[in-house]
Amino acid sequence: MKTFQRLYKLLNSHQALKITLYIYIMHNLLFLLTLLSALTRPVIRTEEPIPVYKTGDNKVWAAKDYDDKDWSQTRGNTLDRIFWSRTHFELRPVENELKPLGLQIQSFGAFEVYWDGVLIGHNGQLPQHGKPEMPGTESSYYRVPDHLISPGFHTVALRSSQSFFPEVQRSVDFKMDSYTVLLTKPLVTMSYMNLMAGAFLIAAVYYFFLYLNSRRRPWDTLIFASICFLFFVLLIMEYLKFHVVIPYTDFFVRLEIIGWLTFANALLVPLYFIIQFNCKQGKWLMGALLITLVLLYIVHYGAYDLTARLYSLAMLIAAFIVVLNGIIQKEKGGFIALAALVISALVNKSVVYDFGLFISFTVIVLSMLYLHSIRASVIETEHQNAVLLSSRLQLELLKKNIQPHFLRNTLTSMMDWVEESPKEGSRFIQALATEFDIMNEISEQTLIPITKELELCRQHISIMGFRKEINYIWEEVGIDEEQLIPPAIIHTLLENGITHSEPLPGNTVKFVLSYFLKEKTHEYTFETLAENRKVMTKRTGGNGFKYIRARLTESYGQNWTFDSVATENGWISTIHILRQ
């Protein structure tokens, strides 16, 4: 008791220990369960009991010792008539814990079940008195009376009809176990599968909301949500038979639905990987995959389990191609996805289809979830960088007017103007104040009306005129006043033009800003007509161009070009912005 208390205290204080212990216990429990189910010896000794059939109706045929040597091993097409089947098998001596025993029959049709001639139950209703058959369900359970389960041979006779799908030859399978185990085992399995299904449903809903609320409407998120949802439906459909009584007439409907769900997922999973790993041949691969899947459907029509297996095989192959391509392209998360696919393939190969498919799918979906989180974090980083860049550009814009070279030179000139001709001086001060105002106004924006930018340029020219005493001429051609432009990019070109130009004879430097609406782009050209100064030292500059490029990227992504070259007459810079 003391030890227990101590252990309890220890566990309470160590969350991690608790979790580890939990995992340990769960792991062992699962191991134990698998071991137990493997060790249980079947109650029916006969390996594959073979039923024999006879069309017609005679209660005598229910008897244990009736001679059915002349009965047929095939049923034939019984139409809506009543037929009997008899199956003999041997029971082993049964431990008391297993009692009462139950019998599970998997078969089509409606039937009454006779155990050694004793009626122990029925599945659906046979046609009688002109009333048509009420179809039974594919899998039914019966309790076998204790006094009838002596070790040795027994006979199960079914008085059946199969009015629907009379031509479908579906064998009759028997399984015996403790009655309670027979009834509860599917429920236990189902509870685990529902747990998984619930997780996928939550993921589906979450990613679907994520998709709806994202301004970018990212395709991969929608696809991922769909995969999760389809997988949820697949799980529900697979185990639907345990909580809904499905008449055998609808048996294939469920299988058909499962088939199509697998089909859809077999398409969507590789598609998701194609998007995640930027696979360039994605379209071709998807086309090939679609054709393969359709062919599989046609060729193996009706063989539901086989088709589903082949679907998932096709999916795995396609996904492998994409992921390997991703690894070659050095995409993030490639190896994780590869590992998931390998595990998935192994599971698919070694575990029975029912579970195998779901486990392998789960592994893949988990790896996709991981990829998604990687991608989300990449997007987050990109976003942060963009925000950072924007604030850096904002700062750079504000710095333009307070950096010492501009400000101190301007102030020195201003001092001189004020001392020498106060009237001009105050005009100079006015121009500087206006430039400051505009800068202040635009500094927090990423796009401003072109008219603002032009005003800024004109003020700047007026200031520089006072400073350099050069006759700067400003010209605008074809400006569309409705257009927006990132702040201070023309201004930056103007600054460069002023810095690197010597005036032409007549002490003039001319700047021409032209706008052209091209077929695909907005084009701005900024021309400086002057003598280019010779470059003497290594320029620490280039910052101006960096600023322009960063501003264009900030507002237009990749949809712009910027060129700046010397010409015979001076310098020309061209900006193309793709039309939206």
Place this chain on the structure above:
Amino acid sequence: MNILIIEDEARIARRLERMTIEFFASKPVTISICDSLQKGLDQIRNQLPDLLLLDLNLNGDNGFEILEQMVAASFHTIIVSANTDKAITAFAYGVLDFVPKPFDQERFFKALTRFVSPALKVEEDIKYLAVKKAGQVRLINITELIYIKGAGIYTELHLTNGRSELHDKSLELLHQLLPDQFERIHKSYLVNFSQVEKVLVNTGTRYSVLLKTGEVLPVGRSKYKELKNKMI
């Protein structure tokens, strides 16, 4: 008197010119203005100025690359610049003064006064002497200097590594730039005081100093007393 202004801002160049003329008032001065480093260098090649007024940041060119060449020349350089954070570096290279923009007449006159009064020492620390050698400019750390000898229009820098270099600046100009520990002991010698072992008195009231390196340098009669006082 020849004064060269290298300044790309026309208005500021004219301001410098006006103030310079005003400062020298009666004396005849010739002032040239260049608005780029290239033109400035061409002008210097044509005619050596007596004083250079230099802006460090010109049309995007970095004036510091030129500064090394300028301070190696025979004339004094005064920097007039907006890049006030570069002042310490400029002084380390051996400029006579650094006038930060914006400047008024008083501040600019102070710099010119320094130029016309060699006895006024530079207050900020010089760290290097730039020396032209085979077209290249080399910076010599002033801690490497033992003494400087005047040799006609040149000076010889004698260094701790036993070698000597020629400098274009006169002994007077270097004396003005170098810190207090450099003492003028003779009309032809400027010595690093920390390198002096002792003062020797020779027969016939002739004086000399023995340096730590074993070299003996003459001491001017008028300088002896000053030196003696300093030694004690």
